[in-house]
Amino acid sequence: MPSADKIAALRGMRDVFSAEYARQRQVQERLERHLRLHGYQPIDLPILENTELYLRKSGEDIAARLYQFDYRSRRVALRPELTASILRAYVEHMQDEPLPLRIQYSGPVFRYEKPQQNRYRQFTLSGAELLGAKGPRADAEIINLACGGLERLGIRDYQLVIGHSDVLESFLQALGLRKQLVNFLLRNMENLRKRGIDAVIASLREIYPEFESATTATSASADGEHTQSQRLINLLREMTDDEAHQAITDFLHSLNIRIDANREQGEVVERLLQKIREDQQGPKLRVALEFMRRLGELAGEPTAALRQAQALAADFKLDGAALDALGRTLDCLAEYGDISGDIELDFGLNRGLHYYTGLIFELHCTLETGEAIQICGGGRYDNLVSILGGGEAMPALGFAYGIERLASVLETAKGAAPEAGTVCVIPVAEGDFASAFAAAKDLRARGITTEVSIEGRNLSRSLRQADRRGARLVIIIGEAERADQSALLRDMRSRQEQPILQAELAETVEELLSADG
C-alpha cells in the first residue's frame, strides 16, 4: 500500500505520554486541592472566546500572538490566558455574589509564539483569582497561596520576585507624557535594563517615528520661542486634547479652509495636534528614562531595595503611596510564616499582560541544568472589570502556574513510572474470548487494571508480550479450562500457576494484588 505524506503535529503542539502525562495530572490535582483548601472554587470556562475580550487591554504583544480567526462572520480567538475569561464570566453571571470571591481554574491556553525549550504554543495554566479584595492583606494572601502551591508539590527551593507597576506608571503619567509613550516605556523597562537608554531610544524611533523630534538631544526651536506661531502652539498646549481639537477645527472652518477630501478631517487635525505636542515630550522623556534607569537598578533583598526606592522617590518628588503599600504587603506576607523560598523585590519587573495595576510577582525555579525558569506569574488588575464592561470597578488579583513547566521542575526530583497493565487475560483460541472478556469485566469492576490480549498469537508470544508490558498476573483461558469453567492464574514473578474457577477469579486476584501492597 502506498503510504501518503506523514501528518505531523503542528509546530509548538506536543503529544504528552505516560510518565509525563501522569506527572502533569498529579501536579494539576494537587494544586487544585491546595487552592480548594483555601476556599478557591474551581470553575470551567470556554477555550474559544470573542477576540475583543483580549484586545481591550491585554497589550499588543498578546494581541499579536493570538490564535484568532473569523468563523461565520464572528471574530473568535483561542484563549491566551484565563483571567480575562474569569472576569468576563464574573461580569456576565457573578455580580451578585458576595465579595470577596475566590475562584480557581485550570486548562489549556494558546499563544502563537516561536516554540523552544519549555515553551509551547499550547500549554496549561492553573490559577486562582481573588475578586473584590483590595489592600496588602489581599495581595499577601495571593502571594502566599502561590508559594504554598509549590511547597505542596514539594518544591521548597524557589525564588519569589515582587514588583509594583504603579511606581513607574504613576511617575510617567505625572510627568505628562503621552499615553502612547507611557505604554512604550512601560514595555521597555527590561530592554533598558539590559541594553541601556540608547537602545530604548533607538527602538522608540523605529516603532514610533513621530517621536523623532522628542528623542533628539537638543531642541532646535529654542530661539523660536517668541514667534507668533510659537505663541499659538503654546496656547494649544495648555488645552486638553478635546479642547485643542475643537479649537483647530473651528479655526480652519472660520478661514473656510477645506481639507483634502481623501482624508478624514479629524485625522488631519489629530496629527497636527500630535506634532505640536511631541516637541515638548523631549525633556520629559529624558527625565523618564533617567528615572527608569535608576529604578531598574533597584532589585534585591526586600528591606534594602524598598529603602532605596523610597530615597529615589524623594529625589524625584514622587509620592510614596505605592511603596508604602508594598512594604505593608511584605509585612503581611511575613505573618503567614511559610515562605521557604528566596524573596526579592524588583522595581524593574513588568509583565507582558498590560492590565496589571499594582502588585506584580513571579515565581522562578532552577532546573537541573542550572537554568532558571519562570513557573508562575500574577498580580493585581483593579481596572480590568470596568474595561470589560462591568457595572463598577472592582479590585481583583490573581496568578497562574504553568503546569508543564512545573512538571518539568519535578521531573528531576521524582519520576514515578505510571502503572501499566496489572493483569493480562490471554484467551488461547477464538472460542475463549467471551470468557476472557467476562473475566476482565469482573476484575475492572473491582478497580483492577486489566488488559485482554487480542493479538491472537501463540501462547508463548502472548506471555512474552504480557511480561514486557509489565503484567503482574496473567490469566490463561483455553481448551483445557473451557470444560470446567476455570482459568489458569499465573503469577509472573514467582512463575507459579494455579487453576481457579472463573467465578472466583476476581476475588482471588484482588487478594493477591492487595498482598503486594
Add this chain to the structure above:
RNA sequence: GUGGGCGUAGCUCAAUGGCAGAGCACCUGAUUGUGGUUCAGGCGGUUGAGGGUUCGAGCCCCUUCGUCCACCCCA
C-alpha cells in the same frame, strides 16, 4: 523578526565525494499451551522536496519546506 543546528528504514541514529548501515520495533521459526534471555531468518529506503557541480552526491553549492535551539518575550 534576528542567529545557529538538524532532516537517512515505523522509531533513535551511523556512513574520508565511491556497494545506504546498525540498534530498537514488527513478522516467522527454534518452542502447534508457558514469559523478560538467546539463536536463525524476514519485512523494511526516490537519504524532506527541487535544481546545480561531478565520471560519481546522503555528503559540496543554490532554492524551498519542515523541525529543534538561542535572542526577544513569556507560563
